[in-house]
Amino acid sequence: MIRRWARDPLFHFLVAGALLFALFAWRGEEADPESRTIAVNREVQASLALQFEAMMQRPPTDAELDGLIERWLRDEVLYREALRLGLDREDAVVRRRLAKKMDALASAQAETAQPSEAELREWLAANPERFARGATISFDQLYFAEEAAARSALSRLRDNAGWERLGEPLSIPASQERASMRLVTDRYGRQFTAAVEKMEAGDNWQGPVPSGFGWHLVRLQSREQGKIPPLAEIRQRVEDDWRGATMSARTQAAYQVLRDAYRVEIAE
Structure with a gap:
């Protein structure tokens, strides 16, 4: 039973949410706008260096890392001051971006999932008009x-x-x-x-x-109706279509799990 849960995308979505909550709790000083201490620890520096390396295909020099840290500090300072002023509240843009991040958590696994040959054939047979x-x-x-x-x-x-x-x-x-x-x-x-x-x-x-x-x-x-090509000729199109639909379905299913935990009262 546990192994089956571990393969469920909803399980991963909820675990990811819990990990994010734990991360904010562990690094509470960064989430607290009242704190006047900013710790640029080794984890932050390593993350900045890895992001630079992924983009530039080489590690940053000491001078470049100093610049990355300064830019990170600038964002952190402005972020905390924005929280202090309450700019995150009643802001439709911020609200929508956070909602999109939650959607991204739910669909993340589908982005890299590799469907089997049988799954692709089944998808092609179920959606012939698309191909x-x-x-x-x-x-x-x-x-x-x-x-x-x-x-x-x-x-x-x-x-x-x-x-x-x-x-x-x-x-x-x-x-x-x-x-x-x-x-x-x-x-x-x-x-x-x-x-x-x-x-x-x-x-x-x-x-x-x-x-x-x-x-x-x-x-x-x-x-x-047109002619449906063999799967071998359009495999990438079928896989992309399957992945897009799977991401959408998992996002909706994950939302429904969270939605069911709320009681909604709509004023008349």
């Missing part, structure tokens, strides 16, 4: 800058009459005939493509669907 060559779709789209406007327009598209007049101006055509999935992704973005891939072809308008421009209502007219 098919020559796959095309034909669709109509209406663009809106705001999601609310798109939802409002959707209710007026039931009879499909005069649909071209409902959208807002956009530099790309309202209709796409036999567009490749690569073209759709390049033009509209991954979120748009992923949403359209899940749609059923027909006369119904669907959405709103997000893109790099804003929001769209989409009527998928037809889909033509």
Whole structure:
């Protein structure tokens, strides 16, 4: 049982969080904005030297290490003074960055994970539309800058009459005939493509669907399946896609573990 837990990414996420907490507790003087003592111990110096070596492919000279320490001290002093002034509180930017760091902890293992041949074959079989060559779709789209406007327009598209007049101006055509999935992704973005891939072809308008421009209502007219290459030819693409999806899934699963520990009260 213990060995199985040790392989679980959620286990590593929670352990990493505990280690971070322990690190701050052990180096309490650095986390305490009231402290006027800054200890540049050997661990700090070694970390600075290793970061320099990783970037420059050589160890720093004594003079360069002195410069690294001075820059580290400057950041530490300003960091403590920012804490002293309470600049970390009610700051949306700081809040979001800390949340992203927690997400990074959860997905870190997936970044270096090596899937087996069987896992890649299973992934390719489960997501053929992502790798098919020559796959095309034909669709109509209406663009809106705001999601609310798109939802409002959707209710007026039931009879499909005069649909071209409902959208807002956009530099790309309202209709796409036999567009490749690569073209759709390049033009509209991954979120748009992923949403359209899940749609059923027909006369119904669907959405709103997000893109790099804003929001769209989409009527998928037809889909033509392409040919799926052998895994050996597209192995790296399949692995990258698997890794991205795995990172996203592990991040969400780790968040859910933490989320379930809270009771949320939303005022009405």
